[in-house]
Each structure stands twice: as C-alpha cells, then as structure tokens.
Amino acid sequence: MPAAAVSLRSCGSWPTNAARLGITANTIATGPFDSELSREYRGTKPEIKTDEWFPAMLPVGRWGQPIELGWLAAFLCSERAACLTGEVIRLDGGYTKSLF
Numbered sequence: 637m638p639a640a641a642v643s644l645r646s647c648g649s650w651p652t653n654a655a656r657l658g659i660t661a662n663t664i665a666t667g668p669f670d671s672e673l674s675r676e677y678r679g680t681k682p683e684i685k686t687d688e689w690f691p692a693m694l695p696v697g698r699w700g701q702p703i704e705l706g707w708l709a710a711f712l713c714s715e716r717a718a719c720l721t722g723e724v725i726r727l728d729g730g731y732t733k734s735l736f
Contacts, residue, residue, distance in 0.1 A: 651722035660721035662712055667728025670699035695730030 650661035668674070668690040678687060691698050708727055711717055726732050 655721055658718075660712070660717065662717075662720060662722070663724045664705065664708060664712070665724055665726045665728065665732075666700065666705060667694070667726070667731045668699055669702060669705065671702055674699075693731060693734065694728075695734055698729070700727065700729055 650659075654661060705727060708725065712720070712725075
C-alpha cells in the first residue's frame, strides 16, 4: 500500500485511540513543492511537468516552499494544535480545490 494511503488510513484510527492520552494524529497532504529533488526531477523529465505547468494549475500561482511545510509541521507539534486531531490538511496551493 502506498505511504500516502497508509497515512490517510491510519489517521482515522490513531486519533480515536490516542486522544485520551493527549496524543494527536494528523496528516499533511502536500502538493508541488520547490526543492532540490523536485528541481532535479523536473530537469530530467521536462515533458512530464514543467516549471510553468504546475504554477499555472495552482490557484496561488507558485510552487510551495519547504519552509511553509515546516511552519505547518511546527504548528501541529505545538500546544496550539492540542485539539486538532484526525485531520488531513492539504498544503497544495489550492490544487485539490481547483479540481472540483
């Protein structure tokens, strides 16, 4: 089973079982992010997803930055997110919403 499917599936049972212990379980579903790995991939397979294609498909009009993923992860690990559990948080520049 792909890691994303395991993550989404697990997010359904973990919050129920762990919440009483003060443990939260959430999933971050990412979209296209600019990184060394994604730039390398785009350089080797320009016919698949070009530098211009993804930003044009995203409502925010740009690639996500790794620091933005870090900010969300830090929030989820903080006391401010103590009551947030069992959620799938899409950090994809609005891509998922633009499909519907």
